[in-house]
Amino acid sequence: MSRLYGDPIEVWTRDGSPVRFVWRDRLYTVRQVLEHWVVAREWWKTSDTDPGERRFWRVEASPGGTTGTYELRYDTSGDRWLLLRAWD
Template sequence: MRRYDDPVEVRKGGDGPEQFLWRGRLWKVRAVLAHWVETGPWWQGPVARVAIGSQEPTESAPVGDLLGERELWRVEAGRGLEGGPDGGGVFDLSFDWVDGRWQLVGCED
């Protein structure tokens, strides 16, 4: 799977993404293959450093690094008819809860 870090616009339906716009092209989701949540590297943040004693606590110590999660969807999507020249591929779409943005993070076509 090729890795990307491209912003996308996503239209969600009941079970997840239904369509997404990537590089000026509209892709229709045919199937959701997987769905999972990843947490950020909380162990590298200031709260963890304070906990292990490598950083002094401050009153404004952020707690957001413990809450940084992104939701990932692995979908099969295409632009044309199934089996046609635009038969599509498998895409990993990520939704970042911290900033509310969607990104395409992987593609296998």
């Protein structure tokens, strides 16, 4: 079962992919990237300097104990990361 959150998170990346993130004051280490996809905004909502992409990662990550599955999103227009969903 998954739960929706939409919480802002701090993310460390390597080669553009998340390797660690902080969510609710806990540091999670990404063990595996399960999926990665990109969604482009509609062309009329973009500018020449901002393609307006949203990049998604579904990852297995752990704060040191049990591993869970998490969906992360990076919004290029706002330069921010969100934790969208977590699976038990």
